Amino acid sequence: MELAFYIAGAVAVIATLLMLTHVNVVHALLYLIVSLLAVAVVFYTLGASFVAALEVIAYAGAIMVLFVFVVMMLNLGEHGVELEKQWLTPGIWTGPVLLASILIIAVFYLVRGGTAGLATGAVEPKEVGIALFGPYLIGVELASMLLLAGLVGAYHLGFRKAKKPEIQYGRYTHERRAAASGNPVLAGTDQLARTP
Amino acid sequence: MSLEVMLNAAGLAFVVAGARWHQADGQVVFLFILAMAAAEVAVGLALVRQIYERFRSLDADALSEMKG
Amino acid sequence: MRLLWLIPALPLASAAVLALFGSRLSRRAAATLGVGSIGLSALVTIMVALDFWSSPPADNSYTRVLWTWIEVAGFEPQIGFYLDPLSLVMVLVVTFVGFLIHIYSAEFMSEDEGYSRFFAYMNLFVASMITLLLANNLLLLYLGWEGVGLCSYLLIGFWYRDPANGLAARKAFIVTRFGDAAMVFGLFLLFTQLGTLQIQDLMQRASEQWQTGSIYAAIAALLLLGGAVGKSAQLPLQVWLPDAMAGPTPTSALIHAATMVTAGVYLIARTHVLFALAPAAQLAVAIVGAATLLVAGFSALTQHDIKRVLAYSTVSQIGYMFLALGVGAWQAAIFHFMTHAFFKALLFLGAGVIIDALHDEHSIFRMGGLRRELPITFWTFLIAGCSLAGLPFITAGFFSKDLIIWQSLSGEQGRFVFWIVGMLGALLTSLYTFRLMFRVFFGRLGTPVTKRPGYAMTVPLLVLAFFSIVGGDVKEPLFTFLHSALPQAIESSAFITELQSEAIAAIVFLTGLYFAYLFHLQKRNLADALVANPVGRTLDQWWFAGWGFDWIYDKTFVQPFIWIAEINKRDFIDGFYIGIARLSEFFYRAFSETETGRIRWYTFGMAAGSVLFIVVVLLS
Numbered sequence: 001m002e003l004a005f006y007i008a009g010a011v012a013v014i015a016t017l018l019m020l021t022h023v024n025v026v027h028a029l030l031y032l033i034v035s036l037l038a039v040a041v042v043f044y045t046l047g048a049s050f051v052a053a054l055e056v057i058a059y060a061g062a063i064m065v066l067f068v069f070v071v072m073m074l075n076l077g078e079h080g081v082e083l084e085k086q087w088l089t090p091g092i093w094t095g096p097v098l099l100a101s102i103l104i105i106a107v108f109y110l111v112r113g114g115t116a117g118l119a120t121g122a123v124e125p126k127e128v129g130i131a132l133f134g135p136y137l138i139g140v141e142l143a144s145m146l147l148l149a150g151l152v153g154a155y156h157l158g159f160r161k162a163k164k165p166e167i168q169y170g171r172y173t174h175e176r177r178a179a180a181s182g183n184p185v186l187a188g189t190d191q192l193a194r195t196p
Numbered sequence: 197m198s199l200e201v202m203l204n205a206a207g208l209a210f211v212v213a214g215a216r217w218h219q220a221d222g223q224v225v226f227l228f229i230l231a232m233a234a235a236e237v238a239v240g241l242a243l244v245r246q247i248y249e250r251f252r253s254l255d256a257d258a259l260s261e262m263k264g
Numbered sequence: 265m266r267l268l269w270l271i272p273a274l275p276l277a278s279a280a281v282l283a284l285f286g287s288r289l290s291r292r293a294a295a296t297l298g299v300g301s302i303g304l305s306a307l308v309t310i311m312v313a314l315d316f317w318s319s320p321p322a323d324n325s326y327t328r329v330l331w332t333w334i335e336v337a338g339f340e341p342q343i344g345f346y347l348d349p350l351s352l353v354m355v356l357v358v359t360f361v362g363f364l365i366h367i368y369s370a371e372f373m374s375e376d377e378g379y380s381r382f383f384a385y386m387n388l389f390v391a392s393m394i395t396l397l398l399a400n401n402l403l404l405l406y407l408g409w410e411g412v413g414l415c416s417y418l419l420i421g422f423w424y425r426d427p428a429n430g431l432a433a434r435k436a437f438i439v440t441r442f443g444d445a446a447m448v449f450g451l452f453l454l455f456t457q458l459g460t461l462q463i464q465d466l467m468q469r470a471s472e473q474w475q476t477g478s479i480y481a482a483i484a485a486l487l488l489l490g491g492a493v494g495k496s497a498q499l500p501l502q503v504w505l506p507d508a509m510a511g512p513t514p515t516s517a518l519i520h521a522a523t524m525v526t527a528g529v530y531l532i533a534r535t536h537v538l539f540a541l542a543p544a545a546q547l548a549v550a551i552v553g554a555a556t557l558l559v560a561g562f563s564a565l566t567q568h569d570i571k572r573v574l575a576y577s578t579v580s581q582i583g584y585m586f587l588a589l590g591v592g593a594w595q596a597a598i599f600h601f602m603t604h605a606f607f608k609a610l611l612f613l614g615a616g617v618i619i620d621a622l623h624d625e626h627s628i629f630r631m632g633g634l635r636r637e638l639p640i641t642f643w644t645f646l647i648a649g650c651s652l653a654g655l656p657f658i659t660a661g662f663f664s665k666d667l668i669i670w671q672s673l674s675g676e677q678g679r680f681v682f683w684i685v686g687m688l689g690a691l692l693t694s695l696y697t698f699r700l701m702f703r704v705f706f707g708r709l710g711t712p713v714t715k716r717p718g719y720a721m722t723v724p725l726l727v728l729a730f731f732s733i734v735g736g737d738v739k740e741p742l743f744t745f746l747h748s749a750l751p752q753a754i755e756s757s758a759f760i761t762e763l764q765s766e767a768i769a770a771i772v773f774l775t776g777l778y779f780a781y782l783f784h785l786q787k788r789n790l791a792d793a794l795v796a797n798p799v800g801r802t803l804d805q806w807w808f809a810g811w812g813f814d815w816i817y818d819k820t821f822v823q824p825f826i827w828i829a830e831i832n833k834r835d836f837i838d839g840f841y842i843g844i845a846r847l848s849e850f851f852y853r854a855f856s857e858t859e860t861g862r863i864r865w866y867t868f869g870m871a872a873g874s875v876l877f878i879v880v881v882l883l884s
Contacts, residue, residue, distance in 0.1 A: 029197065048214065059233070083255075095868060128220045136224050147231055263860055
């Protein structure tokens with residue numbers, strides 16, 4: 001059991017790192033899915049089988065699929081790869097890495113000298129269910145309302161009226177300027193590809 | 197995507213804590229985090245699509261009209 | 265006489281109402297209020313005068329204290345009114361002439377905006393002037409003094425949209441300020457030495473404590489003279505009066521001819537005991553008067569603007585009053601004040617009619633032939649001009665001016681040189697007056713007449729003309745009346761008699777008339793030739809610029825002051841405040857830079873902030 005834990009953990013970390021560094025969006029997404037599945041295994045080894053299942057079904061199964069759909073719809077293609085290559089420069093990731101390392105040091109400092117070893121015994125789904133219908137009932141209702149809000153919001157934002165004239169800010173200000181100065185990165189990809 | 201990773205990581209921490217003290221609370225919280233992540237992804241991706249349609253680029257620095 | 269307090273109170277109340285509610289009143293209501301308050305005040309004055317005349321109070325003076333103004337460590341000036349023949353005569357003149365001028369200005373100002381504002385200022389002025397005249401202590405007098413100065417400033421700059429008017433108003437105020445400062449020092453000296461500012465007590469204590477020729481009396485008298493010189497526009501502070509003609513003509517008539525400029529004369533007459541105790545100061549008064557009347561006379565001879573001629577003429581005539589005071593002819597000075605008020609106000613009102621009729625034309629060289637166009641104005645102007653120049657026996661001005669000239673020779677402190685100066689001044693007066701008359705009313709028509717005055721403007725002219733003639737006949741009753749307040753001038757014999765002096769004055773008048781006729785009507789080319797001649801031109805320009813006093817003051821006071829202000833523009837106190845502004849600006853720019861509008865920047869900020877927070881919490 002412990003071995004599975006460590007292997008799954010290592011897979012998760014490595015998959016995430018690969019996700020970060022790959023410039024092809026779809027590849028990165030697939031690595032992310034792998035990472036999430038590994039985390040599900042970690043959950044199982046901890047005895048939290050309910051959330052392991054949940055992770056696979058909801059997180060990796062629904063959310064990531066949504067991601068994949070949208071990315072496919074965006075249709076970035078080769079240009080997308082070039083863009084990512086241009087953006088993934090040391091100048092960009094130095095700052096966040098620094099902050100993250102500070103946080104990691106803080107985490108290590110926090111958990112120093114804690115008791116080693118995992119507690120035995122799983123937490124049954126039944127227990128979780130009782131907790132959900134008991135003290136955490138309000139949270140459940142709120143979560144459902146949140147999901148409703150998310151639904152409505154996503155519907156509204158994704159709505160495309162056919163006749164609305166698109167304001168196309170990008171066309172006239174930033175994009176035009178960028179296009180005029182011959183900057184393919186900021187000028188947007190599709191337009192440049194289609195402009196004769 | 198990094199956002200998903202971060203949420204996942206937080207959820208992992210909660211579950212571990214719940215398993216450490218053998219309580220259901222950790223998993224419950226993970227459930228809530230999951231719901232929140234779902235809603236956020238839905239809205240966020242819709243936004244990304246709108247931005248892509250307006251600005252024709254996914255460069256976050258393109259969205260600097262509130263400068264100054 | 266118990267109604268004495270109404271005389272200043274009525275105009276004051278009217279001024280307050282007009283100031284607060286004037287914009288809501290119709291023109292008619294504002295005029296009724298403004299003119300009516302002065303009319304009522306004049307009526308009350310007449311009633312009080314009749315009462316005083318028929319049953320004079322004890323000691324020939326009536327005091328009414330309204331309340332104690334300040335009570336501090338033995339310094340207790342009151343709001344009190346003191347009525348004696350001197351103040352009664354002056355209040356009568358002020359309210360009566362003021363009333364006529366208000367009637368005139370009801371029509372004159374009818375086309376201007378700020379109608380009620382004008383009447384508010386004029387009423388406030390009359391109230392202040394009467395306060396000044398009736399004050400029983402020098403502090404209340406000073407209050408009235410400042411009040412009239414304020415109203416003069418407000419009225420000169422009445423048409424505030426033109427900055428030149430504001431400049432003239434400021435000039436008037438600042439120049440008279442010098443005089444006012446001198447006067448305040450005089451008040452300080454008097455109070456510290458004599459312990460009171462009540463005029464009657466003051467005079468008594470001064471005559472008891474100070475010998476004739478005492479240095480304190482001299483200094484106090486000279487300081488008061490300084491104040492009088494400022495307010496009455498005498499040398500060396502006469503520079504403001506010609507520029508004060510920027511104000512509306514009724515203002516010039518009331519303030520700068522008949523009343524305010526005579527406040528200095530009143531002050532010296534009131535404190536005559538002090539001047540009698542300081543012969544040096546009294547001589548200074550006479551010298552100032554004599555010098556001024558000559559300087560102003562020459563300047564009046566060269567002016568183009570009709571109002572400036574009259575302004576310099578006023579300065580010159582007040583010089584006569586000062587001369588009279590200086591040689592001890594107190595009653596003559598007050599007599600001349602009275603007649604001067606009549607004819608000078610008339611001259612100004614007539615000038616106003618002309619300017620208005622010719623659609624704001626001020627230059628006499630562009631006028632002419634108005635004799636037939638504006639007949640009433642012509643005849644009244646003629647009467648006033650003759651009165652000013654001193655047409656023998658008919659006009660009032662002759663009596664008063666020649667009395668002064670005679671007493672400047674025969675009076676106690678009279679000297680021959682004063683008599684000569686007086687005669688020369690009379691010649692100049694005649695010259696410039698008739699120059700004005702001939703240029704404006706005779707000859708070919710210059711600027712055509714576009715507007716004729718109505719009744720409100722002509723009736724006051726007629727009334728004042730009447731008084732310019734008969735005013736001289738009240739000399740004897742006036743002098744007996746004033747006897748209790750002002751000492752009679754002591755006449756010693758001189759090398760000519762009074763009648764001979766008057767005859768010489770008549771000859772001088774005719775000489776001036778003849779030369780004016782010659783140069784300005786018959787052979788006008790002679791006048792041009794005089795000016796074309798280099799000496800003539802220099803004199804003409806020099807006298808035109810008021811003997812260069814403005815230029816001197818500009819070089820000695822104004823320019824250095826501006827230079828110092830320029831140097832001091834960036835002193836360290838300014839630097840401190842500018843530094844604060846700069847600091848704010850710096851922070852503004854710095855913080856503006858943080859608003860890049862880029863999401864990544866904001867997110868980074870939030871992340872860094874939370875990390876910092878966590879670390880801080882951990883470490884503490």
